[in-house]
Amino acid sequence: MYQTSPKSQADLKFHNLKLVFDLVKREGPISRASLAKRTGLSPTSMTRIVNVLKRIGLISEHSVAQAGVAGRPSTLLEICADAAYCLCVDAMPNVSKVTLVDMATKQAVYRELVTVSGTSFETVADELNAMLGEMCRDAGITRDRIACCGMSISGHVLRNGYIAASSQMQWADIDGVGILERALDMPAIVENDCKAALLGEQYLLSCAGESTANMAYVKFGWAGVGSAAMVDGMLLRGSRNAAGEIGHFNSQLEGLSGDRCEFKGCFEHTISESAVIEHARSINPACASLAGVNEAIANGDERIIKLMNDICEYIAIAVSDISCAYNSDRIILSGNIITNLADCYQNVLRYVERRLTRSVQPNLQVCLSKMGTNASLYGMNCLAVEETIKRLLSNDTGF
Numbered sequence: 025m026y027q028t029s030p031k032s033q034a035d036l037k038f039h040n041l042k043l044v045f046d047l048v049k050r051e052g053p054i055s056r057a058s059l060a061k062r063t064g065l066s067p068t069s070m071t072r073i074v075n076v077l078k079r080i081g082l083i084s085e086h087s088v089a090q091a092g093v094a095g096r097p098s099t100l101l102e103i104c105a106d107a108a109y110c111l112c113v114d115a116m117p118n119v120s121k122v123t124l125v126d127m128a129t130k131q132a133v134y135r136e137l138v139t140v141s142g143t144s145f146e147t148v149a150d151e152l153n154a155m156l157g158e159m160c161r162d163a164g165i166t167r168d169r170i171a172c173c174g175m176s177i178s179g180h181v182l183r184n185g186y187i188a189a190s191s192q193m194q195w196a197d198i199d200g201v202g203i204l205e206r207a208l209d210m211p212a213i214v215e216n217d218c219k220a221a222l223l224g225e226q227y228l229l230s231c232a233g234e235s236t237a238n239m240a241y242v243k244f245g246w247a248g249v250g251s252a253a254m255v256d257g258m259l260l261r262g263s264r265n266a267a268g269e270i271g272h273f274n275s276q277l278e279g280l281s282g283d284r285c286e287f288k289g290c291f292e293h294t295i296s297e298s299a300v301i302e303h304a305r306s307i308n309p310a311c312a313s314l315a316g317v318n319e320a321i322a323n324g325d326e327r328i329i330k331l332m333n334d335i336c337e338y339i340a341i342a343v344s345d346i347s348c349a350y351n352s353d354r355i356i357l358s359g360n361i362i363t364n365l366a367d368c369y370q371n372v373l374r375y376v377e378r379r380l381t382r383s384v385q386p387n388l389q390v391c392l393s394k395m396g397t398n399a400s401l402y403g404m405n406c407l408a409v410e411e412t413i414k415r416l417l418s419n420d421t422g423f
C-alpha cells in the first residue's frame with residue numbers, strides 16, 4: 025500500500041500481497057475473479073497470494089450459494105480481522121492516545137495516557153504495560169493476541185526506531201524500540217509522527233481512489249514544524265531518517281530567540297505555533313494565545329493583521345519549498361495555526377497561488393488534513409498492521 029514502485033523482488037511480492045489483503049479488507053466478501061480483475065494480477069499469482077494469506081490466517085474463504093443461480097456456489101474471501109491485534113500509541117506532551125486495533129485497522133479499545141513532559145520513556149512504557157491489561161479485558165481478548173506495538177512521536181526518530189531527540193517529550197538518545205519490547209514483551213516499532221501521519225493520510229486517500237504517489241504532509245506544531253514527503257510512492261527517509269523535514273529550512277537570516285533550535289532563521293522560529301504567539305505578543309500583549317490573536321484581528325489591530333499576513337506568506341513559502349524540492353501534487357497541512365487562526369488557510373492558498381511555477385507545479389493541491397489530530401495514530405495503526413503481516417509471513421516458509 026505504501027510503495028507504488030517497489031524496488032526489489034521481495035518488495036514486489038509483499039506489495040502484491042498487501043494489495044490483495046487491503047482489497048479484501050475494503051471490499052470483502054469478494055471473489056478471486058473480482059480480485060484478479062481489480063488488481064491486474066494473473067490468476068496464478070492470485071491463487072498463490074490467496075493461499076499464503078489463508079495459511080497465515082489473515083483471510084478465510086466461504087462458499088456462498090448465489091440466489092437464483094443454479095450450479096456451483098461461488099467462493100468469497102474475507103479478512104479475519106481478529107487474527108491479531110496491535111497496540112498503537114501517539115506519544116504527545118500531556119496526553120498520549122492509545123488504541124488497540126484489529127487487522128481491519130478497526131479500533132477495539134481507545135484510552136488516553138497522561139504523559140507529562142519530562143516523564144521518562146521507561147515510565148511511559150511501564151504505564152502502557154499496565155494499561156494494556158485493562159485494554160485487553162475491555163476488548164475481550166487475551167494478551168497473547170497482541171502481535172506488536174507501534175508508537176509515533178514528534179522529533180528526530182531514526183529508521184530503527186531510536187529516538188535521537190524529541191524536544192516536546194524531552195527525550196533524547198533513547199532506544200525506544202528496545203525499551204518498549206522489554207516492557208511489553210512484544211515486537212515494537214517507533215516512527216516519527218509526521219511520517220506516520222503521511223502514511224495514514226495516504227492510505228485514506230488511496231482507499232478513495234485518489235493518486236498518492238507524490239505527496240507531503242506538514243504539521244505546524246507548538247514548538248516546531250514537522251513534515252514528511254513521499255516521492256514516486258516511496259516515503260523519503262535519508263541517512264538519518266530526516267528527509268522530508270523542512271522545519272530547519274531557513275526562511276530568514278535571523279528570527280526569534282528561544283530554544284526551538286540554535287539557528288534562528290529557520291521555519292520553526294517563524295511559523296511554529298509558539299513562534300506565532302511570541303511574535304504577536306511582542307506587538308500586542310493581549311495576544312497570549314491563538315484566540316487572543318483572533319480577537320486582535322477581529323478588533324482591527326492593523327499591526328497584528330499585518331503580522332498574520334506575513335505568517336501566512338511564510339507558510340506559503342514553506343509549502344512552495346516543499347513542492348519545489350519534492351515535486352508534490354498534494355501537500356496536506358495540519359496544526360492549530362492552520363485550523364484555528366482566522367482565515368489562515370485561505371490566506372496561505374492565496375500566497376501559494378502567487379508563487380507557483382506553472383511548469384513544475386501545474387496541479388498542486390494544498391489541503392487540510394482530513395484526520396486532523398488523529399492522523400499520526402491512524403498512520404501508526406496502518407504501520408503496525410503492516411508490521412504484523414510481515415511477521416506472520418516470516419514464519420511462513422512458502423512465501
Ligand SMILES: [Zn+2]
Pocket residue numbers: 271272273284285286287290291292
Ligand atoms: Zn532550525
